[in-house]
Amino acid sequence: MNYYKDIFCAEEKIEDLASLTGEKWTFSYEGAKENGILLNYLAHTYEKLAYENKLFIDETEGKMIFNTGLFDEFYESIYAYLELNERENKQKWYMVGFKTAYDLARCGVDNSLLPERANYFEDPAQLIFDANCPINIQFSHIFNDPDNIERLPEKVKDATNRTTLFRGALDLMVKSVTANYKLAVPQYYKGKIQLLLPVCLNDPNVADVALVVTKSKNGKYYQGHTCLTLDMAYNNARLIAKPDSNWLTVK
Known part of the structure; x- marks a missing residue:
């Protein structure tokens, strides 16, 4: 699976995620892509989660959720919440936004369904x-x-x-x-x-x-x-x- 082929995510949604984390995600040299570090992070994290079978996908309801592995200022996990993209000939999924477990519960998402973070090491x-x-x-x-x-x-x-x-x-x-x-x-x-x-x-x-x-x-x-x-x-x-x-x- 490929993040850029599968997901449409507007720049303002990436900016929202950067703000939630309170972390600097852009190199300061001239010509550096805005939030380039974060985009690289999301692309590789998504592919790792797909490999580990940790993407929550409900085709019937038309939604997908994955754990970004990032945290907000209160150390609450941040999840990506996506819905099927209604636009034809575009990526299959549309990024609705980045949300905490509380936010998702307000959207009617059962917290028992929330997926785990990517695992990079066992030893x-x-x-x-x-x-x-x-x-x-x-x-x-x-x-x-x-x-x-x-x-x-x-x-x-x-x-x-x-x-x-x-x-x-x-x-x-x-x-x-x-x-x-x-x-x-x-x-x-x-x-x-x-x-x-x-x-x-x-x-x-x-x-x-x-x-x-x-x-x-x-x-x-x-x-x-x-x-x-x-x-x-x-x-x-x-x-x-x-x-x-x-x-x-x-x-």
Whole structure:
């Protein structure tokens, strides 16, 4: 199932949801799409819920409800309430609005029917970086792939000792994450939990990129696949939860 193919949602409804959460969902750089982080979140959450069979759909009544996984200022769950779209040749569902359990009950929705949130992990240990595990870095991908190399600072991209600089930043990162486990931020990618780790290449206190690592099946090492820009990393991390880390924020 595909959010954009299945659902019509007016911009003002997205703005309403953003206001309900009280969270910043737009990057501040020029040209950033308004509430772009939230749109990305909704699209991936909808597809994950469909995969987990957690969409409440009543074709007879012509309505669908799903749990956005978000909360309002009172920590009440926010649900998406949709009805069949009466316009022909358009998406099947029309977003009526985003509502709490109380709001839905007022609309005549039995709260016992309300679906659960998406589940991204079963083992909490996956969320903690294990400093005893070495990291195998895929330098060929990070430095030789045209898209990846552009994510690095200029002085690193063109440096003859860039591998040495990167390894030095990794050593600092491991020490930092060992001292503060919250620096390792989980993301969900292709059915797996990965960790995003801050790599400081210019300033030891400021992350330039996020290294994506996956723990091996035997749990003895990490595979360092690629580097993401901080915006890309935030988008991915927000699918699970708002990052509780000062290096990965909406700027």
